[in-house]
Amino acid sequence: MSDDDYIPFRESGLLPLEHGQTFDLGGITLEAIHVPGHTQGIMVILIREERVIMFGDACGIGVLLFTPESSGVAEYHQSLLELQRYEPQYDRVLREHGTCESTCRVLEDCIEACERVMNGTDDAVPSEFMGKTYLRAFACDPKSGMRLDGKEGNIIYSPDKIF
Secondary structure (H helix, E strand, C coil): CCHHHCCCCCCCCCCCCCCCCEEECCCCEEEEEECCCCCCCCEEEEECCCCEEEEECCCCCCEEECCCCCCCHHHHHHHHHHHHCCHHHCCEEEECCCCCEECCHHHHHHHHHHHHHHCCCCCCEEEEECCEEEEECCCECCCCCCECCCCCCCEEECHHHCC
């Protein structure tokens, strides 16, 4: 593929999106919540009236924390603790890939994954991504990607990006 095969990067007409910013869409209110982790600028969107939160890649069954753009595990953990304050405001979680929906427990599971990584009690399963080997906090079924212990949230991290 060449550069001509891609849509060019938009250089104008973009506005900043900030933590706490809300949008009234005529009876539906969206709130942006900054959750540094998978990337430094990632935002979660709370749809207040629907009691739905869109985690996207911010929290799910395999959050990637090894790219140059990602946070370390400890910083991501802090982000998730901040996000936890919003739990009383939603009953449904939409997330990244796969089924694109999780139980509300996924956040608690990702917090646990971070804590286990930080204290060295995670499974630390070697997992290959993009030609390199990283660590998955908890062992998973290779077909479904779901944790073997029946829980949902998980992280894939680089050992040099914990603290």
